[in-house]
Amino acid sequence: GNSVTQMEGPVTLSEEAFLTINCTYTATGYPSLFWYVQYPGEGLQLLLKATKADDKGSNKGFEATYRKETTSFHLEKGSVQVSDSAVYFCALEGTYKYIFGTGTRLKVLA
Amino acid sequence: GAVVSQHPSWVICKSGTSVKIECRSLDFQATTMFWYRQFPKQSLMLMATSNEGSKATYEQGVEKDKFLINHASLTLSTLTVTSAHPEDSSFYICSGTSALGGTDTQYFGPGTRLTVL
Numbered sequence: 368g369n370s371v372t373q374m375e376g377p378v379t380l381s382e383e384a385f386l387t388i389n390c391t392y393t394a395t396g397y398p399s400l401f402w403y404v405q406y407p408g409e410g411l412q413l414l415l416k417a418t419k420a421d422d423k424g425s426n427k428g429f430e431a432t433y434r435k436e437t438t439s440f441h442l443e444k445g446s447v448q449v450s451d452s453a454v455y456f457c458a459l460e461g462t463y464k465y466i467f468g469t470g471t472r473l474k475v476l477a
Numbered sequence: 478g479a480v481v482s483q484h485p486s487w488v489i490c491k492s493g494t495s496v497k498i499e500c501r502s503l504d505f506q507a508t509t510m511f512w513y514r515q516f517p518k519q520s521l522m523l524m525a526t527s528n529e530g531s532k533a534t535y536e537q538g539v540e541k542d543k544f545l546i547n548h549a550s551l552t553l554s555t556l557t558v559t560s561a562h563p564e565d566s567s568f569y570i571c572s573g574t575s576a577l578g579g580t581d582t583q584y585f586g587p588g589t590r591l592t593v594l
Contacts (some may be wrong), residue, residue: 469520470519
């Protein structure tokens with residue numbers, strides 16, 4: 368069946384550090400892939416998405432590339448800010464529903 | 478982007494009472510809405526999928542008589558937790574799919590925190 372695996376957190380970085388959060392997936396076919404962000408006490412917000420192989424999703428300095436050959440969709444940002452502290456969820460669109468990873472908590476220190 | 482609201486944002490109730498949570502799509506028609514439950518520091522667990530005008534489809538292990546879902550219109554879905562107990566305390570999140578996204582992108586509400594005493 369479909370599944371999503373994310374690196375375990377928490378991830379703690381200093382401001383302006385480079386961020387990578389790994390995400391790999393197992394799926395039949397070619398599902399759309401998403402990254403969502405959840406700030407404390409809030410619901411999920413769509414951060415970026417990619418709908419086919421080699422697509423790159425980007426938003427707010429974050430980016431992720433749909434890699435079919437490695438079944439990955441790693442999230443990257445070149446220079447994180449304190450305001451990026453949140454939980455990040457990788458997800459794929461399965462048959463009429465989403466499959467979420469377990470989430471990775473990011474803490475950015477000033 | 479598409480906006481989904483939830484009401485209330487938080488609720489505290491006594492054990493044995495029922496609680497209704499509303500989920501509204503404010504600027505799009507959500508033909509399908511989803512209800513999730515999130516435990517502290519954990520991922521989202523899909524509870525059920527509802528299509529407007531039809532009965533909800535519940536995930537395995539979710540009691541449909543306890544978590545009543547109604548999707549009466551293209552902009553409103555409700556989740557009623559019946560005879561709530563402390564173990565039902567959780568963060569409940571809804572989402573809707575929009576044709577605006579081009580694919581079946583889900584837009585999430587801000588969540589409702591339920592505390593059962």
